[in-house]
Amino acid sequence: MEKVILIRYGEIHLKGQNRPYFERVLLNNIKRALKDISGVKVLKAQGRFYVENYSDEAAVVDALTRVFGIVSISPAYKLDKDFDTITQYAQMIMKDFIANSQKDVLTFKVESRRADKKFPMDSMTISRELGGRLLRQFPELKVDVHNPDMVLNVEVREYTYIYHEMIPCAGGMPVGTNGKAALLLSGGIDSPVAGWMIAKRGVALTAVHFHSFPYTSDRSKEKVIELARILTRYCGSIRLHVVPFTRIQQELYEKCPDEQLTILMRRSMMKIAQEVAKREGAAALITGESIGQVASQTVDSLVVTNAAVAMPVFRPLIGFDKIDIMNIASNIGTYETSILPYEDCCTVFTPRHPATHPRLEKIIKSEQLIDEEVLIKEALENIEVIEL
Numbered sequence: 001m002e003k004v005i006l007i008r009y010g011e012i013h014l015k016g017q018n019r020p021y022f023e024r025v026l027l028n029n030i031k032r033a034l035k036d037i038s039g040v041k042v043l044k045a046q047g048r049f050y051v052e053n054y055s056d057e058a059a060v061v062d063a064l065t066r067v068f069g070i071v072s073i074s075p076a077y078k079l080d081k082d083f084d085t086i087t088q089y090a091q092m093i094m095k096d097f098i099a100n101s102q103k104d105v106l107t108f109k110v111e112s113r114r115a116d117k118k119f120p121m122d123s124m125t126i127s128r129e130l131g132g133r134l135l136r137q138f139p140e141l142k143v144d145v146h147n148p149d150m151v152l153n154v155e156v157r158e159y160t161y162i163y164h165e166m167i168p169c170a171g172g173m174p175v176g177t178n179g180k181a182a183l184l185l186s187g188g189i190d191s192p193v194a195g196w197m198i199a200k201r202g203v204a205l206t207a208v209h210f211h212s213f214p215y216t217s218d219r220s221k222e223k224v225i226e227l228a229r230i231l232t233r234y235c236g237s238i239r240l241h242v243v244p245f246t247r248i249q250q251e252l253y254e255k256c257p258d259e260q261l262t263i264l265m266r267r268s269m270m271k272i273a274q275e276v277a278k279r280e281g282a283a284a285l286i287t288g289e290s291i292g293q294v295a296s297q298t299v300d301s302l303v304v305t306n307a308a309v310a311m312p313v314f315r316p317l318i319g320f321d322k323i324d325i326m327n328i329a330s331n332i333g334t335y336e337t338s339i340l341p342y343e344d345c346c347t348v349f350t351p352r353h354p355a356t357h358p359r360l361e362k363i364i365k366s367e368q369l370i371d372e373e374v375l376i377k378e379a380l381e382n383i384e385v386i387e388l
């Protein structure tokens with residue numbers, strides 16, 4: 001007997017000819033997610049992945065739930081193909097299940113699959129025989145084929161696998177199968193969620209953060225590093241580009257109309273991020289913007305911000321309410337870090353009455369009041385790169 005974890009993957013089945021490629025990327029991502037767990041082996045057999053040879057099951061399960069492309073996993077017993085052995089483990093699983101339940105009567109069904117046609121019992125017979133033996137041993141059990149408390153799965157393949165838990169995982173597609181995009185990562189709640197959503201669709205991330213030292217502290221930078229680190233648990237390594245943004249902000253502050261500051265800043269961020277993206281081989285930008293959330297996210301403001309760059313900008317949260325974004329942030333584990341109260345570069349230079357309906361021609365005129373090209377070049381030259 002050995003304990004293993006069965007891994008099910010979803011959408012990559014849809015990809016026809018690309019399937020071997022998607023499987024290869026997913027397998028690599030699984031191995032990377034488990035690399036710190038000693039001894040663990042990841043195998044592919046008969047169109048499925050298995051994890052074997054681990055001592056800390058909880059750690060393996062925890063890591064696998066975050067790998068995009070995995071739909072669900074099941075910790076299972078891997079047994080010889082012998083019906084008495086199967087019965088023995090089925091009884092053990094059932095005993096545990098009953099002990100952990102509050103109910104007086106428990107319903108169950110056995111679901112069997114026989115991939116190995118040489119096994120002498122067909123799937124119907126396995127289910128019926130095993131169900132019968134369990135009913136005889138545990139008087140608190142009843143069969144319910146429609147809505148049971150527990151489904152006991154028996155799969156007879158090269159070995160027999162028996163399990164009842166089906167742990168839902170992140171879903172989505174393997175990171176790296178859909179190119180790369182540059183995430184504008186602030187220390188707020190929204191942008192980590194936006195990055196997570198795009199990574200979930202198989203897109204690898206590179207991150208860009210604008211830092212306004214000394215207006216923003218080292219602690220606020222640490223916070224962003226921590227957010228990026230949390231994202232790496234889902235999408236593997238991330239190169240975080242910390243861009244010194246103070247000079248540009250000061251120039252804008254001194255030379256441009258106060259009410260335009262936010263939108264001007266947003267446009268410089270987009271332009272710089274686009275350059276970083278090009279260097280990194282990323283084809284699109286990602287932001288955490290959502291319509292109407294703040295003055296710089298009215299439809300008119302978004303239009304003007306968008307016009308700063310030629311690259312497509314992915315805004316996965318565009319139609320989300322804040323509360324829904326907060327819920328995702330909690331689920332993926334970024335929320336607690338995002339709400340730490342360190343200052344953000346945008347809050348330092350925020351105008352008292354930001355324009356909510358900026359006009360592109362006016363904004364472009366204001367941009368000519370500073371030496372934007374030189375300032376952007378200087379910012380790009382002084383980027384600090386942090387590998388996570």
Ligand code: ATP
Nearest residue numbers: 184185186188189190191208209210287288289345
């Ligand atoms: P968030 O919670 O992500 O900070 P927000 O609601 O505070 O978003 P804004 O401050 O208007 O919104 O920023 C909109 C988007 O611009 C952010 O989601 C992020 O993608 C990007 N952004 C803002 N500030 C920064 C920054 N300092 N560094 C990198 N990107 C930033």
Ligand code: MG
Nearest residue numbers: 186187188344
């Ligand atoms: Mg913000």
